[in-house]
Amino acid sequence: METKVCIIGAGPGGATAALQLANSGIECILVDKATFPRDKVCGDGLSGKVLTLLERIDPEIGKRLQAALFKADSWGVKFVAPNRIGMDIPYKLGYQTDKSNPRGFVCKRIDFDNFLVEEVKRRKEITLLEGVNIDKYMLEKDGYHISDKENKIKIKADILIVANGAHSSFTKDVAGIKMEPQHYVAGIRAYYKGITDLHPDNFIELHFLKNMLPGYIWIFPLPNGEANVGVGMLSNNARNKKVNLKQLMLDTIANDPVMKERFKDATLAGSIDGYGLPLGSKKRKLHGNRFMLVGDAAFLIDPFTGEGIGNALYSARIAAQQAIAAIEANDFSDTFFEKYDNEVYRILGPELQMSTKLQKLIKYPWLFNTLMKMGSRNQQLKELMSCMFHEVDLRKKLSQPMFYFKLLFNR
Ligand SMILES: Cc1cc2nc3c(=O)[nH]c(=O)nc-3n(C[C@H](O)[C@H](O)[C@H](O)COP(=O)(O)OP(=O)(O)OC[C@H]3O[C@@H](n4cnc5c(N)ncnc54)[C@H](O)[C@@H]3O)c2cc1C
Incomplete structure (x- = not known):
């Protein structure tokens, strides 16, 4: 198969890049090793950035997301300090009198990512290949030649948009970006039903409890009385203190005086799973000859809030725009794609820098x-x-x- 643009990974980053290209009339191939709907370990919190970006690509996608029943509208965040004093902060002042336009959501990734893939399937410009694990990358004079392990699927592309997440081997082996524990968070997530005292307007909760510092436990309310509960901690702290995050979460739920009460009748649904969060607390080179990295593959997660979906969407849109410019200029060089990094860091850089300081x-x-x-x-x-x-x-x-x-x- 041949294409101008091939996108590896159809998570939020990859799907968004494909939708942006399609809206500009550019055909692409979008490949994912999974078959959707598929799960992704996450806190499931979608900030206002997500809706804003999708509306920019196509206001109709925004409307369809607003109307979806699989998400809970969330109106704010509750921070709880180590001394247990909590502060409720609404995303929008005076929201109580106007709840017509929620911007924050909590929504299981199995549903949100599938929503985006359904949007992809609406577009004839996008060829979606599911169940294809891209394993080989060869840069030749005429483009990138990529394939799965068995060479069953072979694709030649002028440009690669690499959006295959936190464990991307392309990021490590080709782009040369290594995992550094001081710029990486280890996270686990579980689903519970029946936790009491959830906020009536679905405020997400971040508890910086004494026994967890510098990590924290979150409770994000979902529809149907469920909640996403998880723990995150900077990897170097987790390693140095030899913390078992799963045990820490279970012990906190069982023994902390407040949590114990709130989880008294709660039941765990499914397993407790972990995954990495590559942080944007360090500036990196996100492009090379004929490729751009997007989302988690580009280490763009907010170091303070742990938010990565919004940044994946923003970087994906910029990558698609730069791919279009490269096709027009017939220039796929490392130098041409410098503009990609400049634009990503112009838009997301100030926020990432601020959050790095707040994290400290x-x-x-x-x-x-x-x-x-x-x-x-x-x-x-x-x-x-x-x-x-x-x-x-x-x-x-x-x-x-x-x-x-x-x-x-x-x-
Ligand atoms: C515990 C935890 C909690 C989090 N909480 C939040 C939160 O509440 N809010 C938030 O905004 N962010 C959160 N994040 C971060 C968020 O999950 C990521 O930033 C987001 O998923 C990035 O999207 P992406 O498209 O870059 O990558 P992904 O969502 O990881 O998608 C990558 C895709 O690539 C595919 N793929 C991988 N390898 C290959 C291959 N070789 N060939 C083909 N396909 C491949 C995968 O199947 C997958 O579909 C959390 C992360 C963790 C781990």
Whole structure:
């Protein structure tokens, strides 16, 4: 088979790149080793970025996602500090009087990723190949020649968009990006039914409990009384402290005085599974001769929030746009694709840098405790944190030591 663009991986990143290309009238081949619907270990939290980006590609996709019944609309986030003081921060101030346009969702990945693949299937410009595990990559003069292990499927492409996730061998072997434990989070996830005290407006919960620092446990409410529960911790901390994340989560649920009560009648549905989160806390080269890396294969997960889906979608759209420009210019060189990195880091860079600084604050539980104590009493601070979800400039303030100094001592 021959194509101008081949996309490896039909997760959120790969599917989005294909949809963007299709909307510009460019045909492509999209390959995935799995057959959809397939599961992906995740917290299942979709931030406002996801809907915004899908609407940019095609407002009709946004409408269909808004109408989908498999997701829970989420209106905010609850942070719980090590001293157990919690702060509810809505994504939008005054949302209670206007719930017409939710932007945040919680939705099982088996459903969300399948939704995107169904969108792909609507487009005649996209050839979707499921159940094909791409194992070999050969860069020749006339393009990339790729195939599965048995050479049953062979594809020649002018450009590769590599969107095959956190365990991408292309990222490691061809792009030369290695896993570094200080820029990588280990995460596990489980589904529980029957947890009590979930927020009536499905606020997602992040609990920075003393026994878990610098990691945290999350509870993200899903439809039908279910919730996604998981634990994440920087890999070098998990290794140094020899933490068994699964055991840590089960012990916390069984013994922590608050969690014990909330999980009293809860039942675990299915298994507890783990996967890696490659963080964007370090700038890397995301392209080369005839290829661009997208999403987790490009190490673009937010180091503070653990959000990767939105960034996968943003990088995918940029990659598709750069692929179109390369086809027009008939230039598939390393130098041409520099524009891809420039654009990714222009758009996502400031946020990733801010989040890298915020991630480091978790090392100071006393600061976190004080902030939460004040925030729970201080409406202004709550409003500020609310705006933080939309404005990078405000996050910038939050990452500067002077901000806390003023807050703590200028009361
Ligand atoms: C525990 C945990 C919790 C998380 N929580 C959140 C959260 O709440 N919100 C959020 O936004 N992000 C979260 N993330 C991050 C999020 O899951 C990823 O950022 C997101 O899945 C990235 O999308 P992607 O398309 O780049 O890769 P993926 O979703 O991993 O998709 C890659 C695709 O490539 C396919 N593939 C892999 N290898 C090959 C191959 N050789 N040939 C063909 N196909 C291949 C796979 O089958 C898969 O379909 C979490 C991650 C973890 C591990």
